[in-house]
Amino acid sequence: MSDEPSNENARREGQGSEAERRFLADLTGGAAWELVERFATLNRESGSEDERVAARTIAQRLQEAGVPVEVYTPELYLSLPRGARVSIDGATPLSLTGKTPSFSVSTGDQGTSGRLVYLPSNFAQGSGDLFDSNLRSAEGDLAGAVVVTEGLPLPQKVLDIRATGATAAVFVNPGERIHEAICTPIWGGPDLESADRRPTLAVASVNRPDGERILAAVKAAQASGRSLTATVCTWLEEGLYPCPVTVATIPGSQEPEKFVLLHGHLDSWHYGIGDNAVGDGALLELAIGLWRNRASLRRSVRIAWWPGHSQGRYAGSTWYADRFGVDLAENAVAHVNCDSPGCRWATVFEEVSWMPELAAFTQEAIRDVTGLDSSGERPPRAGDWSFNNLGVSGTLMLSSTMPDPLRKEKGYYGVGGCGGNIEWHTEADTLEVADREILTRDIKVYGAVVWRLATCERLPFRFRATVADMKAALDRYASQAQDRFDLDPVAQELDKLDRQLARLEAADTLAATAVNEALLRVGRILVRLHFAKGDPFRQDPALQVPPLPDLAPAGRLAQLEPGSLEAWFTRTSLVRGRNRVVHGLREAQRVVEGVLKGV
Missing domain, CATH: 1.20.930 (Transcription Elongation Factor S-II; Chain A)
Known part of the structure; x- marks a missing residue:
């Protein structure tokens, strides 16, 4: 294929063209799956050596394929959880091992103690309500109390508990495993205007069996007119860490200054195969495929792997939005987020995130590649969607997921990735969560979306x-x-x-x-x-x-x-x-x- 097409040829290289078919045929999943298997050996906590190894691996494979790549090393503000313990007095004292979310207050061994109070809430039913608080109104004075409630320690619920005057919170997770989380409401790192929003609570999570033991103790104490005292100990490391931001650029032939930003996060909780080694592999496969077919691109494509997603509240993508803010505001055509594609049993496209102007366009791409209809939702303030304030239109975050009947059959509750697999954000998110065939299909979906945005003569916004x-x-x-x-x-x-x-x-x-x-x-x-x-x-x-x-x-x-x-x-x-x-x-x-x- 010639690297220098005529303008007339370039106008014919978009949706449904022979050039698009060749590009999608190039996406076999081989490069992606090789990277997924490599990442199955790396615990990619942000700021860690394994994260740096992962970034070097991607850069090396891009260089071997001839793809231009830059690796930046900004200092990101991270919070690294190291454990939690919840102790409760009473007739049968409890001492339970838990986890603490990123940006909880770190109490150290002394902990923080208070009267234990139960505030009812709900477990999420799906990704659509994962970030809702659902916390019921508090009764009485909760100043200095330790609140126990259901759900995950996500920012809105933690803020609502903070507003009660409580000093600590214990979250009962919905399953056997404790899900890692991040509780700060600050997006991407504090500045002078947001630093005072940092959490002031000690926050711990326990699994459902231990949580039910706590709730049973609270109810028994209430029935007998007694109160319980709980002590929450949390251990975290917090500070500035150098982290790799890897960006590949495939230049367009007619409007090279305009670009589509395709991106996903490199770091993980534990081995993080479904969230997000599969996405990292997808980005690599797409970068190599786009480079091979670059002669047909009207606009440039930038592919970015972000650190600081899991332990920094999207710190890597926010750094990029800061560092290249003017360029993004002037030249970004759209951004496409790649998180948790290619997971087992993820056979449908439901609760897909897209802005309204790109909804029909994205649905058409999904249908053209897979033959499937899709349904979407307003993008939550989550993922690495760090470009809303800049006004950049976006589509996709999570892609495919398992059907609701299958989730119900398996007794699964709502999670925020991994194609609906409840191994999300746990030690069990290992290679078994990925599915090579589904990953290859999902890569082609992302490929069709990005290809059309980069090659269409008239942009598809509605x-x-x-x-x-x-x-x-x-x-x-x-x-x-x-x-x-x-x-x-x-x-x-x-x-x-x-x-x-x-x-x-x-x-x-x-x-x-x-x-x-x-x-x-x-x-x-x-x-x-x-x-x-x-x-x-x-x-x-x-x-x-x-x-x-x-x-x-x-x-x-x-x-x-x-x-x-x-x-x-x-x-x-x-x-x-x-x-x-x-x-x-x-x-x-x-x-x-x-x-x-x-x-």
Whole structure:
């Protein structure tokens, strides 16, 4: 294949082309599976020698294939758990070995003690509600208490427990194994504005059998009118660690400055085969395949392996968003996240993450490769989606998963990766969790998505779908507000933008470069309005972001006492949020109007 195609040839290399078929045929899974087997021997904790070995292995294999690669070594702020113990007094004292999540307070051997209080909660049913708190309201004064509850120690629930005044928390995991976790609400590392959000609780997790023993002791004590004292000991190492960020670049032939960012995390909890050695192998296979077929690429593709995902709350991808923020804001076409593909029994594509503008595009790619329909959800504030504040459209996080009937048959509960396998974030996430055939299929899905984004003449964004999603959220907020706040100005601007976008979609005589530039500018605006509140070069907290987050407080306004200070504060926030949204929508209209003048 020639390395220097004509422009006319390049226009024919996109979706469904012979060039795409050749590229997908090149993705046999061999390079990916070889890396998965190698990683099965490496415990890739961030900041560790095994993580550095893993990065060197990837760089070496890229170099052997001729793929240009750079390895950066930033210092990342990490928290490395080293163990936990929960002790409870009473008629039958308990001393239980547990785990502590990253960024828990480290108590050392002295621990922290308090009255043991049970706050009921729920276990997650799937990845869609994994990050919800579900914590019921506390009764009475919990200052200095040790709270025990169900679920995983994820940021929102830990924040809710902190708000009760408790000094420590014990989380009862849903199964026999204890899942590793990270409890800080700070995305990617503290700065001057977020450092005070660091967790102040000592947090421990126990498995379900031990948790049921604790809950039984609490209930027995309550029945007899007694109280129990619990002591939580946690051990962690915390600080700055040099970590490898590996980035391969396959240059485009016509718009090399524009790029698709394909990425996933290198580090793991324990051996982390399903999360995320399979993703690391997929990225390697895709990098080599794209390099072999680079002559057909219109735009560049950057493939990145992030450290600091598991023990740094996405510290590696956040470092990249900081270090290359202006480049990303000006030139990133889209980002595609690769986490936990190719796991056993993962035969369906459900709860796939995508932004509305890329939903139909991603579904078509999945259908073309696999013959399967797919369903998706609003991307959670999770994974390595560190580019929302920059306004970069994204698709995929987790890919395939096991069907719900099979999960129910196996008695599985909700987890956040590994294709639904409950070995996720445990010592049992070993080679048995991966499936070579499924991995090869999933690599081709990612390949089709990235190939089309990098080769299509006109970008495939459908921002009318984003506007429709915004309208649905706005209607919900307006109904909840019960005429206590006027959201009509936003509705009017959404209608105007929708009409303009309809004209833009129908304008097939416009130059593709002009349309693409307009689409990217509109995307920067709408993604920020719909998925972020902070400035473009900051990171919102690692907490769930509702649609049109500036206007979400309207949903609770009707519950507040009219004339109260809280209601006044809420209305003031909503006025400012409405101004931001209206201004942004008008700016998007001006962008579309500008390109439509060329019709």
